[in-house]
Amino acid sequence: MEKKKLTPKRVVGIVLTAVVIVLLLVAYIFPVFYMISTSLKTMYEVNLSPPSLLPETPQWQNYADAWKKMDFFHYLVNSIVVSVCTIIGQFFVCVPCAYAFAKKEFRFKKILNGLVLFDLIVPAQIIFLSIYLIESKLGWIDTYQGLIVPFIYSAFSIFFMLQTFKTLPDDVIDAAKLDRCSEFQIIADIVVPMAKPTIITTVLFTFVYKWNDYFWTSILTTTDLVRTLPMAIQNLMPVGNAANEWHTIMAGNLMLFAPMFILYLFAVKNIKRMFAYGGIK
């Protein structure tokens, strides 16, 4: 291919693109940089006006303070319990369901399939009040099961896996049946390994969703007993016009942010792919 000449028009194009990129990077990197810098300031520096860009000496103990003040460990345990249990539960509920819809023929299949994808049409945020009422009747408010069981069923996870399972070749499954493989073995030894990228993607999606979830934790809990990390940050946040310890809040914020960020660095492609489908939620 011949090299394009630098016409004035092309120069304008390059400059425009550069301006857009710089503006975007400033708009997205600066707030995070400023958050990190604030998390290392002293109370005095935080309340300086105009604010300084960098702390004079980094106050690393802000992180220890935030950890103690938030009771970070308590919420961390809750976050891990809730997200891991939801992932395991989804695995046992959604994988067999998606497999049955993808590879088996039975009566009322269409209706049942439509029913299972119900959540894709009705956003749960709109009917949360009824979900809350049902959970309070079951006595599930402020319990782990209250934050886990309703989310073990996920229309999105089923839909996403169903699409992949449909593309798996039938012959392999039929051959396994002739070899007297049980249904468990077919799912565990054939379907899951063959659909591994999809399964990983779904697990990541559920993890991000549960780790970040603030809505359901705030609705379905009334005490700190089973509340997850986002609630801990909210407890630090200022009410109204009160004097704020922004350095502690930002330190806590970074601790909530870090696991997601590391996950993102390692799995950018996977994460982007799942959100391309997951936009429905």
Place this chain on the structure above:
Amino acid sequence: MAEKLNAVRARLRDFFMKRINPIFQCPYVLIAPAVILCITFSVIPTIMSIRNSFFRTDYVMGVDKFVGLSNYDSIFSDPNFLQVFGNTLIFTAVTVLFALPLAVLVAVFLNKNTAIHNFTQSVIFTPYIISWVSIAALWMFLMDPQFGILNLVLGYFGIEPLMWMLSEKTALASIIIVSIWKSLGYNVMIVTSGLQSIPNEIYEAARLDKSNKVRTFFKITVPMLSPTFVFLVTTTIISTFSTYDLIKLMTQGGPRNSSNLMVYWIYQTGYLEFNVGKAMAGGVILLLFIGVISIANFTMMNKRVHYK
């Protein structure tokens, strides 16, 4: 010893294959857990919402009385509700009309496969996987009227400091800015994948026909992107209609209801004030709205949208 063990194992396996496996071969057993959970936590709540919107329910007094449309009457004569409904429509309209074209613009500029373009794309996508709580805390800090850096930046341009989410005039706008900031990277990614699915030959043909860039953009890129637009418009509307976290964290609907949106209103009315019937009536109206938009979008998609 080993033989005995093998025999036991074989018998166990036999028992398993004969008695237990057939149960799990039945597709209804495989889908049962998902169906039961779906009915309990999605279908029944939806039906309950619709039913309760026609009832006056008081859990403390044990009242549960059919009242016809009076809940709907009461929300439509409630200026608070009408304001919230208006806010939600403004929030949705601004987000759709501003955020989506912005996303297309950015995507067109970033649609090149070089390291810096990909890096920028990944950077602007990051907030999308961060919790709303982190985002809200960060922006409340940036928008702090006294110490916030945004007012400082505005000052450089000679603009008076703003009160951001503490003033009636700017509260909703603040929410819109944060919400657009968070979702831009996601929208850009969707538009980019739409752009990349347009076959190159069409652009080649346009070039041979000496079509200029602007013309090519409007005559080829935009129509070829229409399925992407429909998807984005639908998902954006559904997500703006169900926005709660930002409102709860940043403004609690205030000052004076100026930044209140539907889902937060349902929360206030039903969860904080225990006015379940009224809250559910609001919820049903929201459901209808989302339903109508989904259906309208769906028909549009079938009729007008360009497919390959």
